[in-house]
Amino acid sequence: MSEWGFDIEHKxxxxxxxxxxxxxSLIEISRDGTVLKSFLFPSYxxxxxxxxxxxxxxxxxxxxxxxxxxxxxxNAYQPQPLPDPPKGGExxxxxxxx
Numbered sequence: 001m002s003e004w005g006f007d008i009e010h011k012x013x014x015x016x017x018x019x020x021x022x023x024x025s026l027i028e029i030s031r032d033g034t035v036l037k038s039f040l041f042p043s044y045x046x047x048x049x050x051x052x053x054x055x056x057x058x059x060x061x062x063x064x065x066x067x068x069x070x071x072x073x074x075n076a077y078q079p080q081p082l083p084d085p086p087k088g089g090e091x092x093x094x095x096x097x098x
Contacts, residue, residue, distance in 0.1 A: 005046050010053045017046045029056065036060065041068070042076045 005017035005025055016028045024040040027049055037060060041049070048067040056063030061079060068077025
């Protein structure tokens with residue numbers, strides 16, 4: 001990773017950004033040393049993250065949608081769905097089907 005765009009602590013949360021390739025920055029949101037969310041975000045909009053820190057702290061996903069809004073109905077923040085939890089099986093390796 002290259003230089004940090006910001007590294008801010010607010011109300012016990014830490015917000016960091018680092019430049020990545022192709023105009024995206026890696027955003028990390030953590031609390032007590034545990035990363036709660038890590039995602040790519042357009043570099044031109046990174047300052048919306050600390051500007052909406054209170055919204056993000058109040059409701060992570062809703063706050064990130066506010067920070068990603070372009071004001072015209074579009075949004076730079078695209079939540080990534082979590083993978084389904086592994087199903088209980090009869091000793092079958094779920095990854096072997098890939």
